[in-house]
Amino acid sequence: MSYGESPPPAALRTEVECVWTAGVHAGAPMQAQDVLPDGCMDLVWTGDELVVAGPDTHPHHVRREPGVLSAGLRFAPGRLPALLDVPAAVVRDQRVPLRELHPGLARRAIARLEAGAAPVSVLAEVAQALPGVPAEPALRAVAAQLGAGAAVAATAERLGWTDRSLHRRCLAAFGYGPAVLRRVLRFRRAAALLYAGVPIAEAAVRAGYADQPHLSREVRALAGVAPSQLASGANRSTPLPSGSSNTA
Numbered sequence: 001m002s003y004g005e006s007p008p009p010a011a012l013r014t015e016v017e018c019v020w021t022a023g024v025h026a027g028a029p030m031q032a033q034d035v036l037p038d039g040c041m042d043l044v045w046t047g048d049e050l051v052v053a054g055p056d057t058h059p060h061h062v063r064r065e066p067g068v069l070s071a072g073l074r075f076a077p078g079r080l081p082a083l084l085d086v087p088a089a090v091v092r093d094q095r096v097p098l099r100e101l102h103p104g105l106a107r108r109a110i111a112r113l114e115a116g117a118a119p120v121s122v123l124a125e126v127a128q129a130l131p132g133v134p135a136e137p138a139l140r141a142v143a144a145q146l147g148a149g150a151a152v153a154a155t156a157e158r159l160g161w162t163d164r165s166l167h168r169r170c171l172a173a174f175g176y177g178p179a180v181l182r183r184v185l186r187f188r189r190a191a192a193l194l195y196a197g198v199p200i201a202e203a204a205v206r207a208g209y210a211d212q213p214h215l216s217r218e219v220r221a222l223a224g225v226a227p228s229q230l231a232s233g234a235n236r237s238t239p240l241p242s243g244s245s246n247t248a
Contacts, residue, residue: 008073009124015079015134016127019071019120026067034059036191036223039077039143039174039184041088043098043127045119046070050098050106050126052084054091055175057184059224071119073127077143077185078135078173085132088175098126105129139173142166147185149208152178187222190215194231203227 002023008016017040024031035056042053047068053060055077064070081088086101099106109126113119138159145155155178156166170178190207194200204215219227 012073012124012127015075015083017074017076019073019123021069021071021120022064023069024064024066028066030063030065032061032063034224035062036187037184038188038191039147039181040074041080041091041175042072042074043080043123044070044072044095045113045123050109050113051095052080052086052091052098052101054094054096055088055184057093057176057180058222060093060095069119071123073123076140077147077181078139081132081173081175082135082139083127083130083132085130087172089171092175102131135173139169142170142178143174143181143185146178146182147189149182149186152182183218184222187218190219190227191223191230194227197231200227200231 002025003020004022005018005020007013008019035053036059037056039055041055044051044053047065047070053072075083078088084101097106098109105126109122112122112125141159142155145158146152150158152166153163156163159166161169167177170176170181174181176184186208190203190209193203193206198206200215201212204210204212207215209215209218216227219225219230223230
């Protein structure tokens with residue numbers, strides 16, 4: 001399977017982590033992989049449908065047809081729901097056609113794609129035409145603090161929020177509560193270290209786990225495989241975004 005990432009258009013760089021394309025060469029067998037939780041949401045052209053890839057809490061199985069090119073915009077955690085004007089919890093663990101959320105916008109975009117427009121260009125146009133507004137800066141601070149391993153109560157206190165307010169805002173922006181968000185972002189750090197060849201014990205320490213068994217339990221819970229399988233590439237071959245074939 002071919003896969004590539006590129007920087008997002010300048011107008012989207014505060015919201016989008018990367019643009020990606022993926023596909024299976026014509027004549028090759030169909031391929032199936034799992035999308036792993038990473039805290040992100042994607043706007044995806046599957047080759048025949050525009051979909052919103054919601055935030056995952058478990059592996060999401062994906063099949064790729066030979067000869068079909070998929071493309072996507074991977075939004076930083078908490079960014080796409082505000083632009084969609086749709087709470088992230090509504091699309092958690094789902095792949096929702098954009099036409100169900102914004103039918104007019106989806107119809108115009110699909111017409112452009114069917115007329116031969118480049119998928120990445122159309123996705124960028126769709127992102128800029130979404131009806132919402134950028135996420136409030138405080139939510140970006142939530143992702144940064146929890147992603148760095150801060151405690152939930154301490155994060156709420158730093159922002160001047162109650163624990164209940166933090167939980168409510170996290171559900172809307174990220175699709176799950178702050179404790180789960182911290183787990184997912186910690187897993188994302190660990191996965192990146194394992195893919196880079198860092199030994200499992202060292203990855204556990206650097207990602208913020210109590211010990212190697214703690215890392216192993218969390219990887220099995222969120223990825224469905226052992227850390228050694230992630231490290232060896234048994235569940236993937238390249239770092240792929242959610243909405244594509246694996247995690248970022």
